[in-house]
Amino acid sequence: MNRPPSQPAAGQPSSAQQPSDEELLRRYCHQGDQAAFEELIRRYQRELFGYLCRTMGNPTAAEDVFQGTFLQLHVKCRQFDPGRKVRPWLYRIATNQAIDYQRRQRRHRMGSLQQSVWSDGQEMPLGNLAAGSDQSPERLAIQEENRRRVLHALAQLPEAARQVVELVYYQGLKYREAAEVLGIPVGTVKSRLHAALQKLDRLLHRSAPQQGLDAEPTTHEFP
Amino acid sequence: MNSHDEQLLIGYLLQALEPEQQQQVARRIQEDPLWQRQAQRWRRLLHQLEPARAAPDPPDHLVERTLQAIHRKTATAGSQEAFSGRASRWSVLDVVTVAVVLALLALLVLPAVGYQRFRAQVLHCSNNLRYLGQALCQYHHTHNHFPETPAEGPLRLASAFVPLLYQNHLLEDPARLLCYATPQRVKALQLLTVEQLQRLPEPRRRQLLARMSGDYGYCIGYLGPDGSYVPFRCQGDGHLALMADAPDPQRSGCPGKNHGPWGFNVLYASGAVRFVNVANPTGRDHLFCNRRGQVCAGCDARDAVILPGSARVLLALD
Incomplete structure (x- = not known):
């Protein structure tokens, strides 16, 4: 999950x-x-x-x-x-x-x-959002900057695409469950998510530099 | 790798697939280097979105506050149904207001619609009478009198004028004899000449002839100074009533029900058609009985008596 x-x-x-x-x-x-x-x-x-x-x-x-x-x-x-x-x-x-x-x-x-x-x-407060409160101010600032950049990119997605990203990526719903929540076919959920992620990729590459991103601690590991 | 495979791969990485599909994609990644490269690429892409995953912790006592809010609102509304959106959209006052507005609209519109339908029916009927008036006029030009309704013999009914008009080719369309011309009624109305009628056996002949004038009545003749029965002639008196909506055969001397209780159309010798209001009649004498109040031949050349087609022509009442 x-x-x-x-x-x-x-x-x-x-x-x-x-x-x-x-x-x-x-x-x-x-x-x-x-x-x-x-x-x-x-x-x-x-x-x-x-x-x-x-x-x-x-x-x-x-x-x-x-x-x-x-x-x-x-x-x-x-x-x-x-x-x-x-x-x-x-x-x-x-x-x-x-x-x-x-x-x-x-x-x-x-x-x-x-x-x-x-x-x-x-x-x-910023400290509440950070994964570890004992991090240096510089790292916290980089994390915050990256977070704002992703939020900005997400905000540029159409409403329907953003809902799918929100439910499947951030809330961890299965395709079937997201389809049930939104009242749309499962295939539509898949295609919307696919298109949304491709667009996010383009938006994030176009925006600010990636410095510090790779080093950022993550709360989740993909299989 | 097509977009369908990429959608499966994304679903696998986000664990959004069903368990069997998860296993299938996992095997595919193990076996296929292309799938491995694509999985790595999508991992990197998905990883970029991680910074936005952080969300604030729920505020303290959120559960307690939620329970209190539900309890408070339930107590205020008094019932669960009151919370449903449907209940809050329409109050009793709204329903009453809409019902009153609809009732007022119906009061305004329905009488107007009904009146227009009534006027259209009256107009249709008066057009029929005008057409029949022209036929009667042409018959008069040829024979110097209006069609005769005999007081004796096998055609001794008020509708005897119809076979005369038909055999002189002055009336072809039976629908002209009907105020309410439905296809069934038109089909039931059979026009025949005098000779054709005379060849029919008696009950059948009388039955067909009685129906032949449709919804209209016709003026029978009058008794001359020497007591003989005379058909009407045009003597310059345009006020002579030739035809009208058929009077009620059940109630002698009363107008029929072509236009309800409000009135009836009358065709005058001048060719004019007027709608006579029953409540406020304009004629000097009664159209459906003679000057002596009898439903039989008129007393003189100015005393027209209109009978329904099925009525027998009588010279005088015993």
């Missing part, structure tokens, strides 16, 4: 004793088990909040949408198809909530990656 090894994947219980997301939702829906619902929120808080921060570009807005997402889950839990997975459904709700929120705010595009309020050092 495409996430730091320290974080167990939401939806995949880390041990055999822990109930699955689907079981938790079933308990809440049919037995009114509040603890199950709280556990579900706790499992997804880091993953979903990160996704929403990246999507909304604002931790305050992300929190509003996060709450709205679980409110919808609470309201519509009886509509959940027991044969399916909770994770794509939750992402779909969150994505729709984010779109609704931005419409209400009269924003026509997800300017998150462009504006990136949480990255400007006011709401979220």
Whole structure:
């Protein structure tokens, strides 16, 4: 799974004793088990909040949408198809909530990656974003510069392509799950991601120098 | 390597494929140097995006705040359904307002539509009568009187004028005799000459003749000073009523239902057609009975009596 090894994947219980997301939702829906619902929120808080921060570009807005997402889950839990997975459904709700929120705010595009309020050092100090807080100021500055460059390139992608990159690359969803979230065929997800990555490659080569990038510590290793 | 293979390779590197596909691509990379080079290239590309992976930690007590928010909103709305977008889009007031607006629109539009349909029907009917008026006029030019409805013999019905017009080639289209001309009604209306009618056996002859004047009535003759039955002639009196929408055969002396209870069309000897309002009739005497109030021949040359085609011509009531 495409996430730091320290974080167990939401939806995949880390041990055999822990109930699955689907079981938790079933308990809440049919037995009114509040603890199950709280556990579900706790499992997804880091993953979903990160996704929403990246999507909304604002931790305050992300929190509003996060709450709205679980409110919808609470309201519509009886509509959940027991044969399916909770994770794509939750992402779909969150994505729709984010779109609704931005419409209400009269924003026509997800300017998150462009504006990136949480990255400007006011709401979220730079040190919190770095992989290791004991790094030198120079390395932190290089990392921040690289991060801004990637965010800028991502912001230049079309909305549909950016959603696919966000879900498959950053959130680690499978092609099938991303297709379910976005309501499009799996083949469309593949082709959009392929095209988006090629465009990102061109954009990143055209932009700032690569110095320091290779040396940057990464949270993820590809197979 | 085509784009489909590259999409599989990207899916493998991001672990976005299904488990079987993951294994297939892994084997392919092990076996094929080209796939190995491409995998290396895509790893480098994907690695460039890593710096943007960092996201802020969720704020403290996010779970508790989310639960509180849900509890608060549930308590405010009172029910789960109130949170659905559909419920918030349409309030009862909206529905009532829309219903009132639609009702007002219907009140404004429907009567106008109904009135226009009614006017179109009246106009269509008056055109038929105008056409029949021209046929009657031509018959008069030839015979010096309007078609006669005999008071005796086998054609002793008010519709006897139709065979006369038909055999003189003055009326060809049976639809002209119908106010509501549906194809079925036109087909059911068979035009015959006097000779053809006389060859038919009695019940059949009477049945066909009774239907032949369609939706219109015709004026029968009058009793002359010597008591003889006389067909009408044009004597310069344009106000003489020749034809009209057929009166109701069930209610003697009452207009029929071609145009509902509002009125009926009348064809005058001048060729004019007028719509006479039942509630406010303009004629001096009754069109559907004679001056003595009887449904039989007129009292004099100015007393026209219009009968439905199926009515027998009577000289006087016993």
